[in-house]
Amino acid sequence: xxxxxxxxxxxxxxVRAGLVPYDDARAAQERLEAxxxxxxxxxVLLLLEHPPVYTRGRRSTPxxxxxxxxxxxxxxxxxxxxxxxxxxxxxxxxxxxGYPIVSLRGLGRGAAPEGEDPGNLDVVGYVRLLExxxxxxxxxxxxxxxxxxxxxxxxxxxxxxxxxxxxHVSRGVTTxxxxxxxxxxxxxxxxxxxxxxxxxxxxxxARELDGEVELGAFATTVRDRFGELYGRSPVEVxxxxxxxxVPGVGALAGSAPALR
Numbered sequence: 216x217x218x219x220x221x222x223x224x225x226x227x228x229x230v231r232a233g234l235v236p237y238d239d240a241r242a243a244q245e246r247l248e249a250x251x252x253x254x255x256x257x258x259v260l261l262l263l264e265h266p267p268v269y270t271r272g273r274r275s276t277p278x279x280x281x282x283x284x285x286x287x288x289x290x291x292x293x294x295x296x297x298x299x300x301x302x303x304x305x306x307x308x309x310x311x312x313g314y315p316i317v318s319l320r321g322l323g324r325g326a327a328p329e330g331e332d333p334g335n336l337d338v339v340g341y342v343r344l345l346e347x348x349x350x351x352x353x354x355x356x357x358x359x360x361x362x363x364x365x366x367x368x369x370x371x372x373x374x375x376x377x378x379x380x381x382x383h384v385s386r387g388v389t390t391x392x393x394x395x396x397x398x399x400x401x402x403x404x405x406x407x408x409x410x411x412x413x414x415x416x417x418x419x420x421a422r423e424l425d426g427e428v429e430l431g432a433f434a435t436t437v438r439d440r441f442g443e444l445y446g447r448s449p450v451e452v453x454x455x456x457x458x459x460x461v462p463g464v465g466a467l468a469g470s471a472p473a474l475r
Contacts, residue, residue, distance in 0.1 A: 227317070227447035228256065229438050231431070231474040232263035232454050232467040234308060237270060237295050239466035244390045246463040247316040251388045256461060258317035260441055260449070262434045262474055263467070265306035267292040269407060272301035272381050279303040279408040292403060299391035301367065301381035303407055309398035309421075311434055311474075315441070319387050322445055338384050342367065344444050345393050349378035351444075352395070352437045358423045369395075375418035395437070396420065398427050431474045 235243075240263060250256045269280065269292055279302055280287065284294045292305075306312060322336050336344070346362050349369040353360045360369045360377055369378035378395045396419035404417040420428050442449045454468035 225446060225448050226450050227258040227260050227315075227442060227445070228452040228457070229260045229262065229449045230452050230454050230457050230467060231434060232261055233469065233474060234264045234266060235466060235469060237265050237268045237293065237306065239469075240265065240312075240314065241295075241297065243464040243467050244314055244316060246461055248385065248388050248390050250461045251316050251318060252386050256457075258315070258322070258445075258447060259457075260438065261312075261314040261316070261467065262438065263312050263314070264308050264310060264430075264474070265312060267305075267307045267403065269294045269303055269305055269403075270297050270299075271295070271303050272297060272299050274300070275302045281408070282406055287406070290403075290406075297381075297391070299381035299383045301379070304379050304381070304394065305403045305407065306394060307399045307403060309400070309419075309430065311395045311397050311430060311437065312392070313394075313437060313441075314392045315389055317389050317445070317447075319384065319389065322447075338382070341384075341389065342380055342382060345380050345382075346378075348437065348440050348444055349380075349393060349395055351440045352433070353377065353420065355436050355440070356420060356424070356428065356433065358420055371418060371423065373416075375416045377418050377420070377423070395433075396422075397430055397433055434474045 247259050269287060287294055319336050319341060346369055350360050360371050363370050367380050368376055370376050378393060380393045381391050383390045398421045399419060401417050401419060438449050458465045458468050
């Protein structure tokens with residue numbers, strides 16, 4: 216297990232956790248957030264998948280789940296409330312979810328947006344770099360994407376959404392993060408109002424490339440670009456090793472295979 220670097224460290228511990236229930240991942244983030252605030256761990260990037268779940272952000276409204284919770288449960292899809300920003304979205308197997316638990320202080324010495332202090336990103340600058348992270352990772356796999364004025368997330372030129380972002384910041388440390396549709400089933404998005412946007416069309420890396428993508432390899436692309444953009448050197452840490460360091464995150468080392 217790497218030693219805990221100082222506050223000025225340029226490391227980010229990257230944990231590939233496989234398939235983790237949403238509530239378990241949320242509890243692990245809370246424990247890691249407390250450990251990061253106390254400087255017991257450096258910045259951490261969790262890369263994982265979720266079983267089928269709809270998550271409602273702080274701005275969600277009931278009309279975004281028009282079929283009603285019981286109907287979704289009958290389809291095997293859990294519904295969870297959460298403290299992240301944004302509105303309702305779907306997570307499921309084959310989608311890459313990234314949860315950076317990072318301190319905004321000193322973050323972003325890689326490629327901060329124009330006019331942004333690279334040593335002191337605010338929340339907006341942090342989110343803009345998450346969008347750039349997704350755009351660059353997709354580009355590395357041959358998929359063109361970009362942003363849409365007035366909307367958060369990443370879209371293809373045909374205005375199909377491929378990457379979603381919702382974050383929470385407390386005491387200068389981030390939780391929640393981003394989700395990129397890679398090989399996941401897109402039909403569950405059709406049963407809701409995704410991100411609160413009527414007639415929002417969703418897509419995936421697999422759909423754009425007309426073939427499945429190796430999720431672990433794509434996660435490596437995301438890991439490397441995250442390090443470049445935020446000025447951090449990625450260090451791979453096993454979920455079990457992290458659990459030894461931070462009590463209460465053992466669910467990240469569950470029985471599901473990690474992303475490799």
